Amino acid sequence: MAQVAVQQISKRFGSVTAVDELTWTFDDGGLTVLVGPSGCGKTTLLRMIAGLEEPSGGQVWFGDLDVTAVPPWERNAAMVFQSYALYPHMTVFANMAFPLQARKLKKDAIRRQVERTAQALGIDHLLRRKPRELSGGQMQRVALGRAMVRQPDVYLMDEPLSNLDAQLRVEMRGEIKRLQRALGVTTIYVTHDQAEAMTMADTLVVLRDGRIEQAGDPELIYRQPATAFVAGFIGSPMINFIDVRLDETGAAWMLGDLRGALPARLPAAAAGTAGQPLVLGIRPEDVVVSLEAILDSLPARAVVREPLGKEALLLLAADALPAGSLLRAITPPDLRPAPDETVWLHFPPARIHLFDPTTNRALQSTIGSPR
């Protein structure tokens, strides 16, 4: 087991910079999820840690060892691929035995170890099959088995669940998390799916354009996004962004006639000068929707209502908002405004996020600040 770290690591493909002088130390024994939109550099970063991609600059450390120049087959890192990358010409047994054969283990030791791992994953009845005779879920388990059959210093997982159907994906999330806990081996997990990232991560690292946008405890990142990008990327349905401005006192935000208090955690002076434009972010589940006028609320019309079962998603238009832009709000299932009926929206001060429109950074949030 080892503490994996990257230091000022970069990767350029021609004129494109995929990873840009990134530094991070991964939790020893924990599960770190790298998440971000496609092209953010997460897979490139993982492949550099694996040794499959040579960094253009910077180092990779496994414990006290600088492994930057060490080829992948000497790094003792196990990797699970999006495509599973099972060897199609080998049986499941041979697939799982392969890493052990590479380590020149004895035949019976290999058999014992493969069988034990297969049992732990519930695939011991599949050992004599070829990959093409397996279902997606079974291939996924074999790929995990091939990574687990030896004792690697680190597990690297590149979108391992994205080829599974929705139900199986949710099931395997829990399974991988359980196995990771049990083994206690440092695991770096790449995904573009923010829900998967939230549910699995001990530590969440949000990447954008080859840099770390924000990193830390997933729930903290959800509650205190350091930038508008993180706020927009994490959370579904997506957070609402509304252009507002600071009133003349500098202690409240204004949207048309509506005036709202700044969050208590934000010192009054932090917001800046009077009249300054701001971006207000509020998550759909934090929007309070009322059929009658309430204090500090914005009149709006329900345009579409999408029932989700235990709740419903309302899409709302408001005169104070630019034409065509809709607000999202999660409401209890019994709140059923008629089409185009006026409702009132309230944004609780404790729940709003304010961002500087020029830097896109959250105003003075003290926790989970960007690095």
Place this chain on the structure above:
Amino acid sequence: MRRSLHTLASLVVTAVVALFCLLPLYWVLVTSLKRPGTEFRLPLRAWPAPVSWESYLTVLGPDFRIQHAILNSLLVSAAVTAGALFLAGLAAYAIARLRFRYKVQSLTLIQMAGMAPAIVVIAPTFVLIRSLGLLSSLPGLILPNIAYSIPLSTWLLAAYFANLPFDLEDAAKTDGWPPFQVFLRVILPLAAPGLFSAGVLVFLGSWGEFMLALTISMGLPEAQTVPVAILGFSQAFQLQWAWVSAGIVLSLLPVIVLVLLFQKTVIQGLTAGAVRY
């Protein structure tokens, strides 16, 4: 460190392969630039001094006229390519896109014809061409060569046609176009890259065809293609290797240009169908 070592080793590997693949060509080039009459002088030099273009002028001159053989080869190969692509295109369309019985058998028969050694057809073909009065003529070379090129091009085109989408073709059929029009206006334009790559291979194949060319040309210059002309040179002028080499260099220029330009096409074409798994 690891990187620069790899670069160095790569250069060495490339140099070794280049030595193996290019040395014969290089040596012919060197010989062609020697002053005629000095070919047998020792010691051997890596580059002739002084460089002489005399041999090139000689082989292009009235006694040799290598350009005549090159022109013959160009005409034959171009005609063969056009003819073979048309006939093979029709056949490949039927095989790849139409439903009929004995399809696999038809394809196997075509392919087996392509595998027949030239020696087994050469004598009756000679007799046939003679009775048609086409000995020592370009048509006498072109017609059999079209047939020889059909198996390979049918194979390549069928593999290509099979991967084209059916939507456009079905739409054209629904619009009421007759089959030949569908083939001409929908399939052929869609298959342009496949036709091109098959065309390059057919062209190069008939450029190098030898046994038929040797037999039909009857040693007369009228229908001598490049391979026959070069062989004739090298047998007639056992000692004038500078001339022969200049002839080789000139006659290779068209194919070398073709191959270097379409190297990717050639590789994809040659491996299409045969290596998929």
Place this chain on the structure above:
Amino acid sequence: MRQRESTIALVFLAPAFVALGVFLFYPIVQTAIYSLFDLEYSTRWREATFVGLANYGDVLASREFWGSMRFTVLFTVAAVSLEFVLGLGMALATFWVVRPLRGILRAIIVLPWAIPGVIQASMWRWLFNSDVGLLGHLAVALGLADQPPLFLADPTLAVGSVILAYVWKGASISAIFLMGGLAMVPQHLLDAAKMDGARAWMRLRRITLPLILPTILVTLLFRTLDALRVFDIVYGLTGGGPGTTTDTLSSFAYKFYFTFVQFGRGSAYAIITFLLVTGLSLLYIRRITPHLRFR
């Protein structure tokens, strides 16, 4: 509908089959007919004596036939295995060298393939020249010989020379085929093998080679067929000499036709070559046909 489609198919196939019929199927049958008659200096078989399989008997009883058969088989085995090893090495090299060199390397490898066999024969005859041939002098310079060897006059060396000249082109073709196969090995499998701890040799032996096995088989079969039919290199390089040492089935049959003008025996010779090649070519075609998926 089905009826109509097969009619259309027939119309589309007809021109190609007419061409094949006139210039391939008919001549093959005609050669078979020639082979049953006593034909010398003429192909007018209707006026000749029918001799049944006597020509085959004569051919199979002759020392020359078995000589050329032995050489053809030896040549085929040696050339195909040599060009396979060289071709595989070169094909692997195009994937191994640093990226900027790959295109250059591929272009270099493809060149010999494009050069007509007879022209190659002329080039190699010059390289093998016993007075000023480059290879002879290289052999001396490297201390392999005291004086330039008689590559084409010495029976043993002539065999090696023909094989070398043929392999030069064959290695190029084999490499082209194998490059196509290697290009289809998914990179993620090789990445997975690296992560599993496999070094280059293990990846080659356990992943790459098994995955391109179909390509390897096709390459070997295709090249074997070509080698069994070889004519132009031999004709241009040694003319079958010294004596008949390097005569192949095709080149010796050609002599029967156009030097000895014995069309009956020559045809028997050609038909034997044909049968030998056709047996193998069926195997080859069976191998490649299933990879095409048709409607």
